Amino acid sequence: MDAVTVKGLDKNMGRFRLKDVNLNIRKGYITGLIGENGSGKSTLIHHMLALKKQDGGRISILDKDLEMEREELLNRIGLVFAEDRFPQNISPKRLNGLLTIYYNNWHADTFFAYLERFNVDAISKVKFLSTGEKVKLSIAIALSHEAELLILDEPTSNLDPTFRMELLDILQTLMIDEDVTILFSTHITTDLEKVADYIVMIDDGEVLFDMDKDVLFESYRKVKGDRQIVDDAGELLIGTTINALGFEAMTKEPQALDELYGRKVLIENLTIDEMMYFIKKGKRGVDNG
């Protein structure tokens, strides 16, 4: 079952375009959306909320067509953006009044409980809150209207590590309910390495992969070794860097390398950051440094 289905999404924005994006966000799981700044993460999310009009393709959310049922769907989606989208001259307390009208299932008690837990002053005007506090306010709202789908666009960039851990814990608590789905875009990939179930990588407007996280870490490994091996093993290596001490690359064939070269290579786990680095590098070709 999918919470979001994107089919053949195209959008030309001049210098940048989304190219035939096909994507399924599985219901009941946390999906991490990764990619460098400018890779198209936010553009994709804006389309998922019908904030932008596409040139081609279809998006359905929670089994409904986004264009046809946008109003209802926005009620069922909890949104957290890194940038500030609130009216500046009112307090969270007054905001609560507006949200009661906007959301069908608004829970004021939950909202104020989160504000207190997050240490966000409910009385001071939004414009006097710090960037981090505004993100916390936005998270409190997203968690207070029985959203079935949470879309978080770079939520953790402005948060300190302690609160980031707390947020991950809150998200995992929500996931105990099998009907909740989370889409989490971030460039702080350590957050995702822990809790994400699926990882989608987007680069230059294209989906590079969409994989089960455990399978991803099993299939992509880091390999180091003697520089003599590089020519011979060329086809098994991605994004190879050669220096005076040897080479470093990524491989999708760790088993084959181990069988071929045994002790001459060292195969290690990769982080998501390293994965992004090698994939980008692989696209540019071998660097003989």
Next chain:
Amino acid sequence: MDIKLSNRSDVPIYEQLKNEIIRLIMTGALRPGDPLLSMRKLAKELSISIITTKRAYQDLEAAGYVYSVVGKGTYVSEQNNENRREQLLIEVEKKLEELLSTAKKIDLSTEELVEMMKVMEEDQ
């Protein structure tokens, strides 16, 4: 359930989790018929992904250690633990034989082997 996982180990998390639960069953900390935490609650408790706990539970079920009841949860199988222990022991013995014959080729003494194992255990 007392479960310890290491992020720094080369052993994948689902494999570690599987081994920990087998250990709990073998040592009797989990008895036949005992319920396991739901996959989603366990994922939260251990701060790991749901798919990771799901995979460990599926593997345990395939190996007969646990069984699941749709809509209810996962339980420890009514199994003959003596038999399973016996099987695991045979597995250990087989691997030890292999190890000894390899060690012999390079004239490695049993004391040295034990020393290597101790160092490995500390590293894990």
